[in-house]
Amino acid sequence: xxxxxxxxxxxxxxxxxxxxxxxxxxxxxxxxxxxxxxxxxxxxxxxxxxxxxxxxxxxxxxxxxxxxxxxxxxxxxxxxxxxxxxxxxxxxxxxxxxxxxxxxxxxxxxxxxxxxxxxxxxxxxxxxxxxxxxxxxxxxxxxxxxxxxxxxxxxxxxxxxxxxxxxxxxxxxxxxxxxxxxxxxxxxxxxxxxxxxxxxxxxxxxxxxxxxxxxxxxxxxxxxxxxxxxxxxxx
Amino acid sequence: xxxxxxxxxxxxxxxxxxxxxxxxxxxxxxxxxxxxxxxxxxxxxxxxxxxxxxxxxxxxxxxxxxxxxxxxxxxxxxxxxxxxxxxxxxxxxxxxxxxxxxxxxxxxxxxxxxxxxxxxxxxxxxxxxxxxxxxxxxxxxxxxxxxxxxxxxxxxxxxxxxxxxxxxxxxxxxxxxxxxxxxxxxxxxxxxxxxxxxxxxxxxxxxxxxxxxxxxxxxxxxxxxxxxxxxxxxxxxxxxxxxxxxxxxxxxxxxxxxxxxxxxxxxxxxxxxxxxxxxxxxxxxxxxxxxxxxxxxxxxxxxxxxxxxxxxxxxxxxxxxxxxxxxxxxxxxxxxxxxxxxxxxxxxxxxxxxxxxxxxxxxxxxxxxxxxxxxxxxxxxxxxxxxxxxxxxxxxxxxxxxxxxxxxxxxxxxxxxxxxxxxxxxxxxxxxxxxxxxxxxxxxxxxxxxxxxxxxxxxxxxxxxxxxxxxxxxxxxxxxxxxxxxxxxxxxxxx
Ligand SMILES: Nc1ncnc2c1ncn2[C@@H]1O[C@H](COP(=O)(O)OP(=O)(O)OP(=O)(O)O)[C@@H](O)[C@H]1O
Ligand SMILES: [Mg+2]
Numbered sequence: 001x002x003x004x005x006x007x008x009x010x011x012x013x014x015x016x017x018x019x020x021x022x023x024x025x026x027x028x029x030x031x032x033x034x035x036x037x038x039x040x041x042x043x044x045x046x047x048x049x050x051x052x053x054x055x056x057x058x059x060x061x062x063x064x065x066x067x068x069x070x071x072x073x074x075x076x077x078x079x080x081x082x083x084x085x086x087x088x089x090x091x092x093x094x095x096x097x098x099x100x101x102x103x104x105x106x107x108x109x110x111x112x113x114x115x116x117x118x119x120x121x122x123x124x125x126x127x128x129x130x131x132x133x134x135x136x137x138x139x140x141x142x143x144x145x146x147x148x149x150x151x152x153x154x155x156x157x158x159x160x161x162x163x164x165x166x167x168x169x170x171x172x173x174x175x176x177x178x179x180x181x182x183x184x185x186x187x188x189x190x191x192x193x194x195x196x197x198x199x200x201x202x203x204x205x206x207x208x209x210x211x212x213x214x215x216x217x218x219x220x221x222x223x224x225x226x227x228x229x230x231x232x233x234x235x
Numbered sequence: 236x237x238x239x240x241x242x243x244x245x246x247x248x249x250x251x252x253x254x255x256x257x258x259x260x261x262x263x264x265x266x267x268x269x270x271x272x273x274x275x276x277x278x279x280x281x282x283x284x285x286x287x288x289x290x291x292x293x294x295x296x297x298x299x300x301x302x303x304x305x306x307x308x309x310x311x312x313x314x315x316x317x318x319x320x321x322x323x324x325x326x327x328x329x330x331x332x333x334x335x336x337x338x339x340x341x342x343x344x345x346x347x348x349x350x351x352x353x354x355x356x357x358x359x360x361x362x363x364x365x366x367x368x369x370x371x372x373x374x375x376x377x378x379x380x381x382x383x384x385x386x387x388x389x390x391x392x393x394x395x396x397x398x399x400x401x402x403x404x405x406x407x408x409x410x411x412x413x414x415x416x417x418x419x420x421x422x423x424x425x426x427x428x429x430x431x432x433x434x435x436x437x438x439x440x441x442x443x444x445x446x447x448x449x450x451x452x453x454x455x456x457x458x459x460x461x462x463x464x465x466x467x468x469x470x471x472x473x474x475x476x477x478x479x480x481x482x483x484x485x486x487x488x489x490x491x492x493x494x495x496x497x498x499x500x501x502x503x504x505x506x507x508x509x510x511x512x513x514x515x516x517x518x519x520x521x522x523x524x525x526x527x528x529x530x531x532x533x534x535x536x537x538x539x540x541x542x543x544x545x546x547x548x549x550x551x552x553x554x555x556x557x558x559x560x561x562x563x564x565x566x567x568x569x570x571x572x573x574x575x576x577x578x579x580x581x582x583x584x585x586x587x588x589x590x591x592x593x594x595x596x597x598x599x600x601x602x603x604x605x606x607x608x609x610x611x612x613x614x615x616x617x618x619x620x621x622x623x624x625x626x627x628x629x630x631x632x633x634x635x636x637x638x639x640x641x642x643x644x645x646x647x648x649x650x651x652x653x654x655x656x657x658x659x660x661x662x663x664x665x666x667x668x669x670x671x672x673x674x675x676x677x678x679x680x681x682x683x684x685x686x687x688x689x690x691x692x693x694x695x696x697x698x699x700x701x702x703x704x705x706x707x708x709x710x711x712x713x714x715x716x717x718x719x720x721x722x723x724x725x726x727x728x729x730x
Contacts, residue, residue, distance in 0.1 A: 045726050054603055054723045075607060081722070082605025093600040093725055095240075097247040102239055109236040110605045118236070154604065166726055 001162065001194045002028040002051060007060035009046050009217075020046035022217035023060070030161070033188050033195045035208035037222075042214040044198040045166055051196060052085055052164045053077040064162070082110035086155030086193075088184075090167035092147040094139040094154075100126060101135040104154045111158065125157035126150070129183060145176035149183065156187060163188070165197045169204055181207060237610075241617050251590060255583040255619075256626040259705050262572070262579035263630025263698045268637045269568035270697065271688040276561045276648075279684045280550055282486075283557065283650040285434045291361075292429050293527045295549065296353060296517040296534060296541045298343040334372035336419060336474025336508040344513035345541070352537050358522040358530050363430040364514040366421035366504045367495070370473050375412035417459065419473060420495035421504025421514075424448050429520045431494045432484070440467035440482030449502050453478040457485040459496040473499065474507040557650035557684065579626075580705045587619050587713035591720075598717050599724030608718050615717045616710030623706020627699045634698060638688045645685040 009021040020043045028034055036044050049055040050062050053069050054077075062069040067080060081087075086107075094103045104122035113121070126132055129149040139147055148168060155163055168184065169177035181204055188195040199205050211222040245252045338344050350364040422432060424443035432442075438457045453471055460466060460483045470477045478499065486493045505511050521530040527545055535543045591598070598611050 049723050049726060052603065054726070055721070078602065078605055078607045078722075081603060085605075087600075087603050087725070089600070089725060091596070093596060095597055095600075097243040098240065102236075102243070105236060106240075106601060106606075107604050110607060110610065158605075 001030040003063040005061050007057050010058045019217050024219050026219055030194055031192055033209045035205035035211045036198045036214055037205050038214035043217040044214050048164055048166050048198055053080050084161050086160040086163040088151050088155050088165040088168045090170040092151045094147055094150055096139050099136050099138055100150045103150055104157050107154045107158050121157050125153040129153045144172050148180055162194045167198055244618055251586055252622055255586055255622045258579040258582045259623055259626025259702050260629035260633055262576040263627055263702050264633035264637060265575050266572045267634030267694055267698045269572045270694055271638050273564045275686050275688040276564055279557055284549055291433060291520050292518045293521045294519040294531055294545050296543050298345040299542050328376050330376050332374045334472050334475050336368050336370050338368055344510050344515050347512050347514045349538055350517050353517050353519050356533050358526040359519055360522045361428050361520040362517055363423050364517045366501055367515045368419040368508050369416060370419050371416045373414050377410040417496040419497050419499060421501040422498050424500045429518045434487050435484040435493050436487050438483045438485050447500050451476050451478045451503055452481045454482040454484055454498040455480055456493045456496050457483040476507055557648040560648055580708055583705055583709040584712045587709040588716050591615060591713045591716045595724050598720050599722055602722035603725035611717050612714035615713040619710035619713055620706040623702045627702025631695055631698050638690055641688055647683050647685050649683050
């Protein structure tokens with residue numbers, strides 16, 4: 001799915017150059033569930049930005065399937081984000097003035113679907129995350145867990161091949177965290193997604209098939225195996 | 236999605252929408268009213284000029300008055316002199332009455348050859364001449380015994396003063412005088428295509444005929460006739476002669492009074508006033524509007540002493556509250572509109588850009604989930620445009636209401652146009668110009684006109700265009716900011 005070679009990302013700030021990622025080379029096969037851990041400032045979000053086609057590396061290459069993201073113009077990157085990448089954020093990032101259903105529809109807006117088709121798929125996606133009763137609710141009328149479910153529906157409604165999540169449970173209590181993780185793991189298992197989760201939480205990381213550690217912009221593998229398993233029938 | 240999102244944003248962020256739209260509406264309404272008043276004042280000025288100079292006059296020719304030399308009496312001051320045995324005497328009181336026809340103070344007459352000269356010039360389509368005069372009539376009652384008091388009947392003495400002697404109107408030796416004045420215009424009786432009578436219509440009686448050229452007949456302004464209780468068939472004393480009233484006229488521009496109180500044949504005017512072969516204004520019409528400047532130049536060349544003015548020059552000679560209004564609209568009104576409009580634009584730009592800044596994470600997220608830059612910019616600009624449009628519609632409504640209010644109130648403006656285009660000290664003429672005894676006042680036609688603001692599609696169009704422009708400017712700034720946002724902003728921590 002992903003091929004990263006000698007990936008380096010530096011930021012120019014007033015107080016000098018900050019190196020966020022340092023010569024990272026990494027391969028992530030299709031369908032893998034990966035957890036990325038590491039201390040704050042280690043470069044986790046920066047790595048996710050590279051994987052999510054949000055930023056280009058300072059040097060090195062990022063390839064998503066056959067697309068070389070590091071050399072693409074902005075418009076192509078936006079198109080790849082619209083079609084193949086789903087995003088889930090720590091702060092949910094829902095649009096406060098839109099209803100749950102409309103928030104999910106925003107992910108379909110770039111795809112040029114008809115209004116009825118958008119509606120239908122948004123309803124379906126919200127049903128999948130267990131929110132069929134909350135279509136017309138605004139984010140402020142939903143609990144944190146429910147908001148994150150809406151965000152997950154928004155990420156999945158376009159049927160992406162990759163789901164990227166930056167601290168998806170960081171703002172949730174333990175019980176809700178487990179519910180959300182069950183949901184994500186279930187979706188990963190059922191839909192053949194490549195799932196990459198950045199997390200501080202070992203309980204979350206423990207579920208992943210593969211665990212990466214990022215520190216000072218350098219990546220290392222943890223050899224422990226996660227608990228999450230796909231059904232052998234689906235593999 | 237565009238429509239839903241736009242509607243949700245505007246209806247859920249009602250405060251911001253209201254502030255932007257209200258600011259825009261206020262500015263638009265102000266622009267509408269100011270430009271409407273300007274148009275109304277312009278119309279008023281045009282109809283004042285038309286009522287004074289007639290329709291179709293491109294150029295007028297007058298003569299600058301010569302300032303009287305030191306110690307010399309101004310030639311135009313009428314004097315009333317009574318002999319010892321003048322007047323009818325009864326019960327110890329002598330009644331005296333006299334009327335004089337003179338060219339007004341500050342006005343100068345010149346030789347009628349100027350008309351012949353003007354007619355002979357190239358590109359002159361038509362020309363006619365008038366003689367503008369003032370009729371001053373004096374009536375008084377004095378005690379018979381004190382014949383010497385006739386000395387006191389010089390111009391300018393207020394009625395009511397007198398000597399403490401028996402007799403007189405109060406039976407105690409007092410005197411009573413009254414002085415009345417009205418304007419008289421001597422006019423060519425052959426119906427010309429230009430001149431003051433082209434902008435009037437007959438109310439009663441008949442117009443001048445060729446056979447009236449030397450007769451003592453008079454046509455009255457209908458308003459003057461009404462206030463003086465005169466009507467067709469009555470007689471009016473002008474310059475000591477009895478004139479028969481043959482008609483009354485009113486201005487075709489409904490709100491304005493006509494240029495003169497009375498009109499008499501030019502020949503008669505010259506004879507009665509003793510100004511044989513003299514005129515005070517030549518009205519010239521150029522062959523076409525493009526030739527006005529060249530005709531003006533050749534007139535000035537042919538008549539070096541004359542003051543040759545185009546309608547444009549004359550518009551600036553209109554004084555009184557109309558010209559005050561014109562100045563006010565021109566200067567303050569325009570200034571105010573520009574300032575308020577700029578403020579409204581600034582407010583909407585600031586609120587829009589700060590709105591985009593507040594929604595950094597929102598727009599970053601939309602970009603992160605695949606919205607193109609164009610789609611985000613379109614959303615931001617669309618919101619501003621709709622806010623501007625709401626303001627525009629509100630502004631047009633408020634502007635129309637304001638216009639309606641002004642039209643219902645119909646404030647009356649008075650305009651004095653110095654008919655002889657006097658300049659130099661003592662010129663200008665205020666309301667009531669040409670008042671008897673006021674040597675510094677030029678003969679002026681004073682006209683009252685009610686301000687009416689025209690509502691044109693043009694003004695409404697400009698108002699809406701301004702609102703859209705405001706929306707576009709704000710949208711451009713907001714959109715530019717939104718376009719610069721990186722999609723990675725979506726990952727910025729919440730705190
Ligand atoms: N836009 C930016 N400009 C300048 N420096 C940046 C920027 N984004 C990240 N950095 C720096 O890059 C380094 C890595 O940041 P990153 O956000 O990837 O860390 P992180 O591992 O996600 O940390 P956390 O766990 O706190 O989210 C940090 O030192 C950070 O200060
Ligand atoms: Mg981070």
